[in-house]
Amino acid sequence: MISVSCSSHSVLSSSASKPKSICPSAQMASAMQLNVKPVRLAFHSRLASKHSHKPTRIRCAAAAAAATPSRRYSITLLPGDGIGPEVISVAKNVLKLAGSLEGIEFSFQEMPMGGCAFDLAGVPLPEETLSAAKQSDAVLLGAIGGYKWDNNEKHLKPETGLLQLRQGLNVFANLRPATVLPQLVDASTLKKEVAEGVDIMVVRELTGGIYFGKPRGFGTNESGEEIGFNTEVYATHEVDRIARVAFETARKRHGKLCSVDKANVLEASMFWRKRVTAIAAEYPDIELSHMYVDNAAMQLVRNPKQFDTIVTNNIFGDILSDEASMITGSIGMLPSASLGASGPGVFEPIHGSAPDIAGQDKANPLATVLSAAMLLKYGLGEEKAAKRIENAVQDTLNKGFRTGDIYSAGTKLVGCNEMGEEVLKSVDSSVLTAV
């Protein structure tokens, strides 16, 4: 057992390896969630909590009335840097309460990652952290990075830890919803009539393409001039698996999938289009279209309502999902999920560590709370508990509570903690007492 402390939160890690077991109900439920064959999804569940740290107990009327937990999941929490610990603390309590009301019990293990892990262990992703993540049912991440580590060598930057985590867990599909909530339509920089009702899911390939392709590096060309180069490359299995996740996702939404590429110029994109079209034969109920990335960037601000589900490669997805998220106008509201074919997914807000507001109780925790809802829905197949959280967020906004980033005249300005308390009240609408 090692016990370390990271910024303002304490980190406990058990080095004892724990036996893994497959939880068939979670496996099946998750498979149904994505409509993929159960054998492709193996979610690990520990039947007994072996955690050495004392869990925070939350008691409320309905929770007390909830049935004895019938499902147990282990969650690795990676609070990270900046506002990460603040928003994770809120999301953990919400997850715990929503779960308890649905007969779910969680065991949580907090581990260091990012800049704080570099300070503690000299690397942004310590082996113990990756190992704990691999053994858990799902990973909930806050945010990493900050000015302090900006000049670290590349392999020691907090962001490198994030790439290593995604690679280590082989999470190749990144799901990023961009939904304009009716309560926040005025936060969009687009005209109300353009932004109203936007509900897009961007499915981004996460572990291939130009960010990882080889050869890459620096060198000199034939004229002796210095050059930098990268390689955009995709293999059949990489395109096929992300295409299937996208088709399954579209099937659960409005049945429309737009594949974005640059097939008029890039061979890798021509190949991408060919494979996506081939996989479409397995999904005759889904309406598939193709769009060049430059047009997609334009259409997203011209008429975003035309999109339902978008699938694209790593680099285009990086850019387009940020663009789509800005239609909603509030970076503090947007969750994401990164999924693999088996093992735990990584669930995190899309925002960074916001060093400018860290430690000031100003962070909007709702993106992380909604990431916890995605964890339940896409990671564990616990749709009911996920819905509880989504409804609670809507309810809290309907009551007029706003953090600074989404504040407008006539609403009630609250901090990160108070927003969290209000969401907890809405999850159960009973008075909550932490003991």
Ligand SMILES: NC(=O)c1ccc[n+]([C@@H]2O[C@H](COP(=O)([O-])OP(=O)(O)OC[C@H]3O[C@@H](n4cnc5c(N)ncnc54)[C@H](O)[C@@H]3O)[C@@H](O)[C@H]2O)c1
């Ligand atoms: N996945 C990640 O952990 C991740 C993602 C992006 C950036 N980063 C890192 O975060 C650090 C800061 O990056 P940045 O400033 O470009 O992006 P950022 O997302 O941290 O902040 C951008 C702006 O949005 C605000 N903001 C972000 N999240 C908010 C929230 N929940 N509530 C209220 N306001 C919020 C910030 O105050 C800031 O003004 C950098 O080190 C960057 O590398 C990490």
